Amino acid sequence: MERSVFYISDGTAITAEVLGHAVLSQFPVNTVSYTLPFVESEERANAVRERINTLYQQTGVRPLVFYSIISQTVRDIINSSDGFCQDIVQALVAPLQGELNIPPAPEANRTHGLTAKNLGKYDARIAAIDYTLAHDDGISLRNLDQAQVILLGVSRCGKTPTSLYLAMQFGIRAANYPFIADDMDNLRLPEALKPFQHKLFGLTINAERLAAIREERRGNxxxxxxxxxxxxxxxVEALFRRHQIPYLNTTNYSVEEISAKIIDILGMSRRMY
Amino acid sequence: MERSVFYISDGTAITAEVLGHAVLSQFPVNTVSYTLPFVESEERANAVRERINTLYQQTGVRPLVFYSIISQTVRDIINSSDGFCQDIVQALVAPLQGELNIPPAPEANRTHGLTAKNLGKYDARIAAIDYTLAHDDGISLRNLDQAQVILLGVSRCGKTPTSLYLAMQFGIRAANYPFIADDMDNLRLPEALKPFQHKLFGLTINAERLAAIREERRGNxxxxxxxxxxxxxxxVEALFRRHQIPYLNTTNYSVEEISAKIIDILGMSRRMY
Incomplete structure (x- = not known):
C-alpha cells in the first residue's frame, strides 16, 4: 500500500522532511511525498488543506501530514484537513516546558533562518565554503594552516563531496589533496602537507566500487x-599506515556519515546552522 | 541560565541536532551543545551516561538529552542517565503506528545511510555535485541543457553556495553565471543562456550588504x-525584469531558505537524501 505524505512548514520544511522521513523509515511502507514550504498565510494554508482533502477523496487513503508551523491560525487550518496531522515540534515542546519551567516564546519558525544574531556565524560558514572550493583537489597548497582538516585519497574516492558537506553543514574549512596515477611509482607525502600531520585524514574505497565510478567518468x-x-x-593505504594517518573506507557510507565520522575521529567540534 | 544539551544517535546525529535545535529555539534559553554520533555499543553508551551524570554533578543543572537510537539496550542505558531524556523519533512513531495499523520494523537507524536500495539515487546526487562544480561561476556554458536551474547575478550575491546547497541537499544540477563589471556598459543576456529561459533564476542582494561582503574579499x-x-x-535587476526572469533578494535569507524558495517558485520537485 502506498501512502501520500505531506511535509508542511512556514519555513524551509527541511526539519519536517528530515524528521518525518526518519519516523517513516521505521515502517515498511511505500510513500509518495510532497513538501510544501513557506505556508505562512491563511490563504496558502487553505489551498494546502484543499489539496490534502482532494487527494484523500481521489485515493481513498488518508494522507499523512507532518508539519511545523508557528501561527495558531495557520496550524488550525492544516489540522482541520482530512489528513492524519502530526505537529513534529510540539510533541517535544510540552515535556520540555515542564523541565525548563518557562513558557515557550516562539518568535518565528526560522530554524534555518538568517538573523542579526547569527549573521557572523553564517558569514563564517560561507567563508568555509569559499575556502573549501579554493582548496579542492589540491588546487592550492597555500594557507593550509587555515584548514581544519585536509582529506587525502585517490581520484573519485569521495574527497570533494565530503569536503563540501563539511563546509556546508558544519562550517568546517576542509582542503583536499588527490594522489594521482603519476605519483604511484614512488608515493610520498608532499612536503607541503607534512607540517599539518594532525589535520590529515585519508579516504579509501573498495576497488570494485571505485572502478565502477571511474568507468562512468572515463569508460574503458x-x-x-x-x-x-x-x-x-x-x-595510498600503505602511505596512510606508514604516516599513521587515520583513514576511512567510504564504500558503504553517505557524505553525511563520512563527515560525521571524520569529525568524531579527529575530535573536531560541530557547529549547527 | 545556561543549559547543556546532548544530541545522541546511533547514526550521524544530524536528525537529532536539527530537531532538538528546532524545539529549543522555541524557548528563551541559552544552551551549550554536545553532539555524540555513532553511539551503537553498550560500552559507548555507558561512557555517554557517565559524561551526562558527571556534568550534572559538576553544574547542578540537569542536562537535556535528545536521542535517536534503535537498540533497546543502548536506549535503556541513555535513559537511565540523570539527564532529561527525550526520544525524538519515538514520540511520533506511536501515533503513526495506530494510523498505519502496522508495527514498526526498524532495520537500522540510517536516515542518512547508504544502502543498496538508495545507491542509484545517491550516485545521482554525487553527479549533481560534480555537474554543479563544473558549471560554477560560468566556468562552462556547455551542457546547460542538463541543468535543472541556472542562477544569475553579480559577483558575491550568493550564487555559488546556493548552487552547491541545491546539489548537495536536493540532488539538483544547478549551474550559475556571473555578470561582471565589464558587462555593465551594455548588459545583455548571453546568447548561450537564451534557450534556457524557463530555467533561469536571478539572485540579488542589498547594495550595503554586498559592499560589506566584497570589502572582506578585496578591501578598499x-x-x-x-x-x-x-x-x-x-x-542586473533591470535585466531580470526585462527578460521576465524571476528573482529573489538574498540579503536576509540563508542558503537553506534561498534554495527552498527557488524550488518553490520554479515548481521543481525536491528529492530527499
Whole structure:
C-alpha cells in the first residue's frame, strides 16, 4: 500500500522532511511525498488543506501530514484537513516546558533562518565554503594552516563531496589533496602537507566500487581498470599506515556519515546552522 | 541560565541536532551543545551516561538529552542517565503506528545511510555535485541543457553556495553565471543562456550588504565600493525584469531558505537524501 505524505512548514520544511522521513523509515511502507514550504498565510494554508482533502477523496487513503508551523491560525487550518496531522515540534515542546519551567516564546519558525544574531556565524560558514572550493583537489597548497582538516585519497574516492558537506553543514574549512596515477611509482607525502600531520585524514574505497565510478567518468580507460584502482588504493593505504594517518573506507557510507565520522575521529567540534 | 544539551544517535546525529535545535529555539534559553554520533555499543553508551551524570554533578543543572537510537539496550542505558531524556523519533512513531495499523520494523537507524536500495539515487546526487562544480561561476556554458536551474547575478550575491546547497541537499544540477563589471556598459543576456529561459533564476542582494561582503574579499577597491555595487545591482535587476526572469533578494535569507524558495517558485520537485 502506498501512502501520500505531506511535509508542511512556514519555513524551509527541511526539519519536517528530515524528521518525518526518519519516523517513516521505521515502517515498511511505500510513500509518495510532497513538501510544501513557506505556508505562512491563511490563504496558502487553505489551498494546502484543499489539496490534502482532494487527494484523500481521489485515493481513498488518508494522507499523512507532518508539519511545523508557528501561527495558531495557520496550524488550525492544516489540522482541520482530512489528513492524519502530526505537529513534529510540539510533541517535544510540552515535556520540555515542564523541565525548563518557562513558557515557550516562539518568535518565528526560522530554524534555518538568517538573523542579526547569527549573521557572523553564517558569514563564517560561507567563508568555509569559499575556502573549501579554493582548496579542492589540491588546487592550492597555500594557507593550509587555515584548514581544519585536509582529506587525502585517490581520484573519485569521495574527497570533494565530503569536503563540501563539511563546509556546508558544519562550517568546517576542509582542503583536499588527490594522489594521482603519476605519483604511484614512488608515493610520498608532499612536503607541503607534512607540517599539518594532525589535520590529515585519508579516504579509501573498495576497488570494485571505485572502478565502477571511474568507468562512468572515463569508460574503458586504464584509469577505470580494476587493476589500476587496486594498485592505487593499495599504495595510498600503505602511505596512510606508514604516516599513521587515520583513514576511512567510504564504500558503504553517505557524505553525511563520512563527515560525521571524520569529525568524531579527529575530535573536531560541530557547529549547527 | 545556561543549559547543556546532548544530541545522541546511533547514526550521524544530524536528525537529532536539527530537531532538538528546532524545539529549543522555541524557548528563551541559552544552551551549550554536545553532539555524540555513532553511539551503537553498550560500552559507548555507558561512557555517554557517565559524561551526562558527571556534568550534572559538576553544574547542578540537569542536562537535556535528545536521542535517536534503535537498540533497546543502548536506549535503556541513555535513559537511565540523570539527564532529561527525550526520544525524538519515538514520540511520533506511536501515533503513526495506530494510523498505519502496522508495527514498526526498524532495520537500522540510517536516515542518512547508504544502502543498496538508495545507491542509484545517491550516485545521482554525487553527479549533481560534480555537474554543479563544473558549471560554477560560468566556468562552462556547455551542457546547460542538463541543468535543472541556472542562477544569475553579480559577483558575491550568493550564487555559488546556493548552487552547491541545491546539489548537495536536493540532488539538483544547478549551474550559475556571473555578470561582471565589464558587462555593465551594455548588459545583455548571453546568447548561450537564451534557450534556457524557463530555467533561469536571478539572485540579488542589498547594495550595503554586498559592499560589506566584497570589502572582506578585496578591501578598499572599486569592486567593493557602494557606488559600484549599487550600479551593478540596478543594471542586473533591470535585466531580470526585462527578460521576465524571476528573482529573489538574498540579503536576509540563508542558503537553506534561498534554495527552498527557488524550488518553490520554479515548481521543481525536491528529492530527499
Amino acid at each position: 580507460s586504464r584509469y577505470a581498470s580494476l587493476r589500476q584502482c587496486r594498485m592505487e588504493l593499495s599504495e | 577597491s572599486r569592486y567593493a565600493s557602494l557606488r559600484q555595487c549599487r550600479m551593478e545591482l540596478s543594471e
